[in-house]
Structures are given as C-alpha cells and as structure tokens.
Amino acid sequence: MRILHFASSEIGGAGRSAINLNENLRKNLIDSDLISRSKNRGIIDSKNPVQGILSSSNTLLQANLIQKSDDLVTIFSIGFLRNIERYINNYDVFHLHSYYNLLNYDQIRKIVSSGKPVFITLHDQRMFTGGCHCSRNCEGYLLDCTNCPQVYNFG
Numbered sequence: 001m002r003i004l005h006f007a008s009s010e011i012g013g014a015g016r017s018a019i020n021l022n023e024n025l026r027k028n029l030i031d032s033d034l035i036s037r038s039k040n041r042g043i044i045d046s047k048n049p050v051q052g053i054l055s056s057s058n059t060l061l062q063a064n065l066i067q068k069s070d071d072l073v074t075i076f077s078i079g080f081l082r083n084i085e086r087y088i089n090n091y092d093v094f095h096l097h098s099y100y101n102l103l104n105y106d107q108i109r110k111i112v113s114s115g116k117p118v119f120i121t122l123h124d125q126r127m128f129t130g131g132c133h134c135s136r137n138c139e140g141y142l143l144d145c146t147n148c149p150q151v152y153n154f155g
Helices: 012-027 049-066 084-090 105-113
Strands: 002-006 031-035 093-096 118-120
Touching (some): 002 012, 002 084, 012 031, 093 105
Parallel strands (some): 002 031, 093 118
16 A cells, blocks of 8 residues: 655644654555655655746735735645646555645545545645635635635725
8 A cells, every 4th residue: 555645845733744644654664655845755756846936926926915914825726746647546545734835626636536545634724714724713714705804805
C-alpha cells in the first residue's frame, strides 16, 4: 500500500502534522510520501515553476484585495502539481492535510473520483467554509457569504 500526503507547506500545524505522520509511517515500514510546495520527500519532478509564480501571486492578491482582516481568506486555489493522474495511478491512499495552492479543485475532484481512499484532516475550517481558514464565530458560510466580515464586499 502506497500513501501520499498533501500539505501546502511544511510549516504550521498542518505541515508539521503531515511530516510527523509521514515519518512515523515510514519508520513502521509503510510506503508513505509527502508532497508540499516547499519540499517533496521522495517525489521527483512534481513542481510546475509557472504555477509556483501564479500561486504566490494568487496568495498575495487575495491577501491584499479580498480579505480585510488579518485572518487568511483564500477563495481560489491554483494547482501547483503537474500531471495529477500520475499520482493517482502510483498511490493507493491519499491524505489531504492542506491543499491551498498545491491542488486546485479539479485535481481534488480527480483524486476523490478515483475511487481510492481519501482522508482529510481538518487543520483549519477552509474545507467547509469555502475560503475562511478561521470563521471567528461567523456562521455566514452555512447559508451564503454575502455579508462576510472578513472580506471586502464588491457588490
């Protein structure tokens, strides 16, 4: 069984958790790899340099144009990896720790649609709020986010 962990970076809670789990699985002789934007442990030729520039620009633009608080709001995610099908074909289990600007929504859909087991660890609230990493007790995402206190309203 081959397991692939996804973590946007290797810093912060999600990244450290992904590293620890990956390393402990490997110590117990389970074939496990971790891929992130910062390092790729055991995976070769996975980064797309153009997408790297786009993902960094995407984060900068969202931080300066969309969010009006210090809380990270990231609505759009750019796929950083080339040929997601290669990973789907070469691994049996997928574990998403964080995906922002590592995987885009089409790549996540392909992974989930593969029929292989997918585990998601919610290190923040982004997966179910649609962009807010921390809702700060706002429940607007339950219906819509038209009056989101964390982003500028352009309507």
